Amino acid sequence: MSIFEKLGKGLGISSKSIDVEEYMNVAEMDDVDVMHEPADHYVKPVALQQQGDVELIKKELNSNNIILMNISEMAKRPNTLKGVIDELKVYVDRMNGDIARIDEDKILLTPGKVKIIKTKRSAQRGAQSR
Secondary structure (H helix, E strand, O other): OOHHHHHHHHOOOOHHHOOHHHHHOOHHHHHOOOOOOOOOOOEEEEEOOOOOHHHHHHHHHHOOOEEEEEOOOHHHOHHHHHHHHHHHHHHHHHOOOEEEEOOOOEEEEEOOOOOOOOOOOOHHHHHHOO
16 A cells, blocks of 8 residues: 555545646646745746747846846857847846856846846955955
């Protein structure tokens, strides 16, 4: 007898009435994080693959989420990438957000009133200031 059958019997539910696989595959479960409580804001990774992804990024920024954008796919089209980055720079400036390149393939975008510190500090200098 499985643990679900034992629990079901203890709660007065027959094992035939609960199909755990069916329950876990319900479409509503796709967006549920059962390990954590909902947050006010999220850091969301977005792979920039086409021009249409810009609208998704703007929507997420409007929801006060932070975007970690992967540009590796669009880097193959430098002119398109430059246009998209310019458009996003204007957008985040207008909403009082920020944008910064993290590495070769990653750009961080923040919503309004969230700024990125762009000066690099060494770990040793940071430890001395404590």
